[in-house]
Structure formats: structure tokens, C-alpha cells
Amino acid sequence: MTIEEVAKRAKVSIATVSRTLHNSGAVSPATAARVRRAMEELDYRPNTNAQSLVSGRSRMLGLVVSDITNPFFPELIRGFQDVALQYGYDVLVSSTNYDNTRTTLCVRRMMDRKVDGVAIMTSEMDRSLTDQLASRKVPLVFLDVGKVGKGVSNVKVDYAQGIAQAVDHLRALGHNRIAFISGPSNLKSARVRREAFLKCLSGRGIAEHSELMEEGNHKIDGGLSAITRLLQRQNPPTAVLASNDLTAIGTLRGIRQVGLRVPEDVSVIGFDDIDMAQYTEPPLTTIRLLRSELASLACNALFQSISGNVRGAEFTMGTHLILRESTGKAKTTRRVVIIPSSGTGL
Amino acid sequence: MTIEEVAKRAKVSIATVSRTLHNSGAVSPATAARVRRAMEELDYRPNTNAQSLVSGRSRMLGLVVSDITNPFFPELIRGFQDVALQYGYDVLVSSTNYDNTRTTLCVRRMMDRKVDGVAIMTSEMDRSLTDQLASRKVPLVFLDVGKVGKGVSNVKVDYAQGIAQAVDHLRALGHNRIAFISGPSNLKSARVRREAFLKCLSGRGIAEHSELMEEGNHKIDGGLSAITRLLQRQNPPTAVLASNDLTAIGTLRGIRQVGLRVPEDVSVIGFDDIDMAQYTEPPLTTIRLLRSELASLACNALFQSISGNVRGAEFTMGTHLILRESTGKAKTTRRVVIIPSSGTGL
């Protein structure tokens, strides 16, 4: 089924078929109708590869994530595909699994396939790779990291906003010892969240809590072991903020495991608001970062660059606290109250 | 960067470059070396689109899943991509979201892109669509449904095996009233699991439990509401088997919500063994269905068809019970024991 057969059947040249297919050039309504009918009758579908070959573009977008197995990403992917689909684009997803070789391989293939743009939703990517992409003038959009430039955009997440809400919420509840379980420190994205937390504390004049920082791995098991260490401290925290929900879920488990309760003994706040967060035991108070919004921002940024808007742009999206049941009043520290030994206390 | 520039630099014809690139035809070691060097120096990468155009094949595989947001699938996707990557293939993933229009769109695009095969890991797909695929001779592999034929393979899951283990486990624990929370009944895959359960019961001469069947939606909320209904019954179940882990997680929550405990009051068994299953409260006993194995079976089946093995094949994979902490002894039914009113009972 080629354009030629359509042309023959409609008794026009292939050029005319191509024109009516793209509504480009001028085609008389009559012939256009004839062509369209021929296409339908033959169930004609243009050969994408041929189109790509002549145009040098593929109507495909690349999407690089770090670990498709982390619930954060499927939701992101879904949103991204949704908008790509609307533009008539397909998406080539690649999960790097934090493996550099694999990442390089995947990105090269994307370039080979002449993707029209790629969204890099993981902070860990060799500079050389992104440079290659940029030098081939492939529109790029980063998450958080990334300086806006010719064809490269950046979606910035305002972590501070949500974190501030979380911290204030906790303080209002009487918590003074707030721990933070970060992601793996070799991940830039994890460091960014950690910094935001630290800055928030110091901004509020809260003492440095460096002893209350623990490192997780953005997975459940990491959260579990981190909280376990935290709880063994002399002076354990009364609340903990986790760098993502998976970590928070591990934290929930860890607290239970030592016989403590959430939120009566320890309050827990997560980050992301993955779907699962509302179903944990207890439901997780968390800082929501809307994946669908993030995805659509990123995807649209790409399309802007693609459609000639050479200069990249920077978008910012907010985060905010979702109150559920994993946070509660701080346990009043058992303090000996001195009662006047005589007289009726007024 | 085209093959021509490489040819020029190596002072050979483009045919020779093509030959050394694919080790096809015969090229003298000397010239081959020269060509290779030229390719390196120029950092030459063949244009995939051109290759696809001439060959009619794209070195891409399609993978259709129903809902990328369901933790079952990301793990499946990951495994699939792993083996595809080894063969030098890319994969075009599409999440149908149970939306027919969307499915049709995605599959058509796959055909347009001349994918070399597609794995259909969702049971809900219009017959007409798969027929189109088949008529274009695109190798296919199905999950569970699907009759093997020319270029179409099938990976069959032996649900019976795992379910039998689960039921036996429960009975050994003294459970007689075992409920089943199915997936949406319009999903063939859900029906298959349900049938397997029913067959297992009747095979063991266990009374028909039709009043203990409830329908969920393969998501957490569906499990939650199903168990809630179940628990309101006159004679509620002492154990429940869920059609997938998400449903089981909802079940866990539902049981807790009415103040009952797992496994002391009700035992719960899930299905799939998603990563999360080991971290639920309590950790979930579940029937494991290895996604990585499923994925690699499916992907390999495709490659067999692609590499000329016209006749499709059927593969079967097992399932088996993973014991964790959500199952326990059945509560002995509170029964009034009649004690002889006189004499010392011997």
C-alpha cells in the first residue's frame, strides 16, 4: 500500500496525493475528495520510515527515566505519552536503571532514530551525552538540573514550598526534632530535596539537625533501615520527613517493627504523593508533586522547541502538603512537673 | 554524517562500507580496517530510518499493556526491554488505559512504524485489531489468550498451580470459608483467574462458594470495597484470595478499617507478588508470577518468529505460593459446646 497506488486509483500524481494528505499546497476540492476516497478504499497508511527519511525527523520523542519500577515514573510516563499522543507523536521510553552503559546505549539509539526531542527526567546522566544531544540540536528538557539554553528547557520543581508547609505543619503540632531521610546522595535530585529541607530549617532559625539526617535509597528498604538507625539514637526524632513516598513507606514499616505507632509516637511525611500513599497504614501525609503536570510541562516544552521556538524556557511547578493520617501531635516529653507541696494551686 | 562521507574518507564505495558495517559480503581485512577507522573518526551512525525503509523492518517491538500504572506492568516492561535491548531492539510501549480508541490508535501507529513484532500483554483488545496485525504478518505474542498459529505465540500462565497451593495452604490452616475477590469481570485475564479458583475448589470437592465471590477492579479501592461487602455478610469468610496484589492490599486495609486483624481474624492471599507485597502490613502471602520470566518468554517468542520460525509456539510458566505473614490459622468458630450436665465427662 504505497502512495503510488493511491495516486493511480485517484488518477492523479503522487505529488497530489502527498499534498492532500498534508493539506499542503493547493488541491482542488474535487480532486482532494477523489484522493481521500481512494485512500480510504485502499486503507492507505503512509510509511513513517519513508517520511522520517526525507524529513530527517521521526515524530518520536525520547523519555529517559531512572527506574521505571519506581511508582513515580509510570505516572509520569503516562502523562507524557498522553500529551505526545495528542500531537501525534510516539514515545520511546528508556529506564536507565542507574546504569551508565545502558543509558548511553539508549540515548545513542534515540539519536539514531532521529527522535525530535528528549525529556531527561533523571538527574544522573553524563554531561557528554547531553552535550552530544545538544550538539545535534535535539530539543531537550530537563527536570530540575539543566540550564536553559538554545533548545533546552527546564522544569523546575519548587520543593521549598511543600517542604515549608510540611515543616510548619509539624512544628504547629509541637515537633522539634524533625529527621530527614534523604535519597542516595549520589543522585542530584535527591540532594536537591535534602538541600531544600536544610534551607527551610535554617530559614526558620531551627537548629542544625545534622545528626537527624539519614541516607536512604529512594526505595522502601532504604527507608526502613534509615528509620531503624534513627530510632536507635539517644534522642530520636518525633517526626520524620522522607525524600520520597517509597522511603516513607519503609519508614512506616520500620516504626511499626519496633513497636511504635504512627502518628502517636512518630509522625511521618512523604514526598510525591504516589497513588499508594493514600492506602498505606495509616494513610500518608505527603508533599504532592503532580506527575501529570510535570509530564505535560515537560512535553509541551519539547514541542515548543520543536516548533521553532529555539530559545528554551524554564517552567516552575509547585508542591504542596496533603494532610492525611500519618502526622499528629508531638508526644509531650515526659517531664517531671513540680507541684507546690502545699496550698491549693490556683 | 552519511555512509557516503565514510566511503569517501576510506576511499571505497558505499557498498563496501555497508558490507563491513554488517560483516556481510566479503571485504578484505585491510580495507575493512580502513573503513572502520573512518567510521570511528567520523563517529558515524547509520540512519535507522533509511535502514528501515529499505528493509521494511524497524528493529522495534511493540508492547501493549493495559495500565502502566499498575505495578505489575513496569516490572514486565523492564524485563521485556532488557531482552529486546540485547537483541539490539527498541520497544514502543503503549498503555491502553482500557480505552479502545486509544488502543486502536497506538496499534495502528505501531504498524505504521513497521514494528517487527508486538507483545499483547492485555487481554482486552479488539479481535479486528489483532487480525489486522496478523494479516500484515507481524509476529505476535499473547498473554494467556490467543491460539498459537502462523507467527503468533502464546505465553500461558499456569494459574491453577499457584492457586492450588494457596487453597491447600489455607485449608491446612483450617479455613473453610474462602472468599475470592476477582478483577473486573469484563477483563478476560481476570476471568481466567477466577475460573482457575473455582475449578480448584470443585476439584477438591469444596462446596460452591458463589456467595463468597466478589468483584473488584484490580486496584486497591476495588479490593477495599469488595472486602467491606464481604465482611458484612451473615457468615463472613475467614480467608480471602485476591485476584492481584493491589486488590489484596485494599483488602488488608478494609479488614483493618473494621477493626479486624490480619491474619488473626482473616487471612489474605494476593496474586503476582509485586515488589510492594513484601512491605505491606503485614507482609503479604501471595502467589508469585514472575514478571521477568513472563517478559523474557514473550520477547524471545517474538524473536523466534522474527528470525523465520514461522510457526508460533506456546510457552507455559508456573506460579507458586510465597508464604509471608498475612495468613494464619483459622479462628476456631465460636461454638457452644454442650457439656454433659452430670458426671465426669470421660
Added chain:
DNA sequence: CTGTTAGCGCCTTCAA
């Protein structure tokens, strides 16, 4: 062993 050449299916000037 190596080069020449005819397409693969389509888009896009350039003429008519």
C-alpha cells in the same frame, strides 16, 4: 574483493 546502480516510499521544488 570491490564498485555501480536500482530502488525502498515519500516530500518538495520547479515547470507547466
Added chain:
DNA sequence: TTGAAGGCGCTAACAG
């Protein structure tokens, strides 16, 4: 408004 023709980059005969 339409058609003819030249590529896009590459593979695969077919000749030397």
C-alpha cells in the same frame, strides 16, 4: 491546480 523528477541514506543484486 497539477505533474515530473530529484533526492533522503541505505541495502542488495549485478558486474567487473
